[in-house]
Amino acid sequence: MAKDIITRFLIWRLKHISTKNFMLILSGVIGILTGLASVILKVSVHSIQHWLIEGFQIEYANFFFILYPLIGIFLTYVVGKYIVKDYGGHGIPEILYNISKKNSLIPRVKMYSRVFTSCLTVGLGGSVGLEAPIVVTGSAIGSNSGLLMHLNAKKRNILIGCGAAGGISAIFGSPIGGVIFAIEVILMEVNTAAFIPLLIASVLGSLTTMVLIGNDPIFSFNLSGEFIAAHTPYYLLLGVVTGLVSVYFIKAVLRTENLLEKQHNPWLKMLIGGAVLGLIIFFFPPIYGEGYSTLNSLILGDPAVLLNRSPFFSEINNTYFILFYLLMIIFAKPIAAALTIGSGGSGGIFAPSLYVGGITGFLFAFANNFFGIYIPIPVAHFTLVAMCGVMSGVQHAPLSAIFLIAEVTGGYELFVPLMLVSAISLATTNYFDKNSLYKNQLLEQGKHIPETKDEQVLGLIDIRRIMEKDLLPIHPDAVLKDLCGLVKLSNRNIFPVVDEKGTLNGIITLDDIRDIMFDREKQNEVQIRQLMHSPPDTIQPSESMREVMDKFERSGAWNLPVVDNGMYLGFISKSRIFNAYRTRLIRQQKE
Structure with a gap:
């Protein structure tokens, strides 16, 4: 019955709608569906987190932080393997491999599986983000929509980009950032015919989220102040620092995942990874979940919030200790993200890279101002710009980082430092490693994706x-x-x-x-x-x-x-x- 309806529709479509116009319609549908998936994912995760941690006393809450991530990873594995039949693996690297090696065919199960599994992982404190799961979901919706409509691999590739653009736009409320991300990270080449569907999908993904849950930005603050040319030397140094942090981030994630891969028993792997992750979060509560609320507090200039949920350090009000604590978070977050994914959880490194960048920028500016080095610099500006720098270095996506941070924060007056730090960070990272984290993860699996059209x-x-x-x-x-x-x-x-x-x-x-x-x-x-x-x-x-x-x-x-x-x-x-x-x-x- 369903096959007959689809066949009749396809015949009618061929007679009445050109392929070019049909692609525009499909891109809009994919943007809306990806926006709906984003809403379901965000609301579910935030509801679980609110239910689990609200109302706990500080001295007791952290002991639950040891158990929550382990329970989340266990439930993710069980649901993924035995219910939705899709578990493990990396999100965005898999999409890149499917595009280059499998004619843009993505398994149908990924249209919904990552929504369920990442909801459990992140909701229960997994130290990863929701961006990669929603990109996978949107990309799978695009690929399978194209397959259902009997479109060729080239058209499916565009629709995968539409799903990715719609997902990033819906999660961040950033239509321009979504389009740039799809072009820079997901698609190898884009012409005008592909650009317009990406725009439509990205805008409708963002609008769907706004209509259903309102304008709920990730970073809720008003940026004040403008870029001052006298701060340029500091931004140059910040670019180098974020580049070095990006190199550490990539190496830490890869080595942690490799260590977990040596354990072939999945249950023992979950136990070891989940337990170590729980201990890290126990001592560093800001690493719990995505961490965007912590970044908001830092941007507003409130570093004391880092220690508030700690049963050991909440009474400490020592600036030197706060600086040391920030430094330890920078070292611990990539390991925590790798432990979450490598032990069986579901999520991505998109949010952790932004988080580490934000902490790095805050530490850089806060330390400069505290020690009175030359001239004071704006903490909020450097926090945001460093987020751009680390994202650029880790993902090798400088344009995506620039437009995403500028659009999400409304910090368009920071375009000059965003561009400067992004470029220097990427150049520094390239000096040590020519590949992004995504490509390195594929290479670790013995998979190579082409870098050019010829390849x-x-x-x-x-x-x-x-x-x-x-x-x-x-x-x-x-x-x-x-x-x-x-x-x-x-x-x-x-x-x-x-x-x-x-x-x-x-x-x-x-x-x-x-x-x-x-x-x-x-x-x-x-x-x-x-x-x-x-x-x-x-x-x-x-x-x-x-x-x-x-x-x-x-x-x-x-x-x-x-x-x-x-x-x-x-x-x-x-x-x-x-x-x-x-x-x-x-x-x-x-x-």
């Missing part, structure tokens, strides 16, 4: 489909006369030497036998194993086309054999790759 097209080429199998093999115990017989039958100038087990022993080319092939005496005496030699390199069928092209480049060969555990499968030639590349490129241009 993307090459990545779509399957080695087994372009492998040539018409080369005539010869046994290593055969003699030259046998090879001469094959030369008459073959139109190729390469002959793989393969034994009775199918193992590649070497190769022989016509150039190797040209001088002796007509010598009758040697035809009967010279064995193939005396003539064969090793190929310049070999190719595994599991290798990416990028690795294959690197081998061709290093070896200088025009043909290379394909082997699987030593077993001969066939040959791949440069000309065959170029033809496949050209065919793919023409097909994409037509689409």
Whole structure:
């Protein structure tokens, strides 16, 4: 019944609505659906947090902080594995991999699974953010909408971007930031045809949230003061500092996740990760949950709020201790975020990177003003600008960071320092690590995503489909006369030497036998194993086309054999790759 309705609609659509206009309609629907998912997620998480921590006495509440994250991770794993059948993994890196390697096809379950799992993780104190789950949700809605409407991979890619833009816009109330994020992080290339759907989805995602729950900004304050040129040296130094913090953030997350990966028992992994996370939050309560309320207090110039929920430090009013406490939070937050995700929780590093940036900026300005170094600087400005710097360094998304912070905070007068710190932070991070955290997480899993259009097209080429199998093999115990017989039958100038087990022993080319092939005496005496030699390199069928092209480049060969555990499968030639590349490129241009 449902199939018949969809088929009739598609036929009607083809007759009455052009694909271009239909894409605009779909982008609006995706923006609204992503906005609804965002509302459900935000309201659920905040309701759970309010129910769990409101009304507790300080001396007792922190002991619950040890248990809450562990319970949240446990429930996330159970719901993910046994109910929605989708658990674990990273959010945004998975989307990038699906776009580049799986023709923009995202599993249908992700349209709702991350809403449930991240709600439990973050609601119960997991030290991650909601941005990545809603980006995954929106992207999955876009991909599956395109699949349902029989749209090709290129159109699905645009709709995935629409879902991502709508998600960021809905969570932050930042339509421009949502569009820039989709362009800079999710999509590889954008033309005018793609730009308009992104705008529509982003605006409707934000409007849906505003209509349903009102204008509830993440950062609720009025920024006062303007950028002063005399503060430029401080912003330059802040850019370097946030770059170094970004490098630490990336390394800390990757190493913590790698340590947890060594534990193969998921229940023991949850117990260890959840327990350590609970202890970190016990001593550093501001790390609990997303942490945006803490940032609001810091921007307003109230550092004492950091110690208010601590059963150990709430009575301390020592500036030196506050500075030390802030520094320890910067070191602890990335580890807490990695523990949350690595032990089985669901969330993203978007919010933790903003949080660490905010703490870094506040510490920088607060320490400068406290010690009276040269001239006083505005704490709120440096807190916001440092958020931009760390986000830029961790995600390698400077434009997204600039527009998101400017739009969310209304700090458009800070565009100059935002641009300056963002650029310097990214340059500093690139000096130590060329990849963003998302790409590093994929590389840790042995996955590579293309950085250019050429790489993307090459990545779509399957080695087994372009492998040539018409080369005539010869046994290593055969003699030259046998090879001469094959030369008459073959139109190729390469002959793989393969034994009775199918193992590649070497190769022989016509150039190797040209001088002796007509010598009758040697035809009967010279064995193939005396003539064969090793190929310049070999190719595994599991290798990416990028690795294959690197081998061709290093070896200088025009043909290379394909082997699987030593077993001969066939040959791949440069000309065959170029033809496949050209065919793919023409097909994409037509689409």
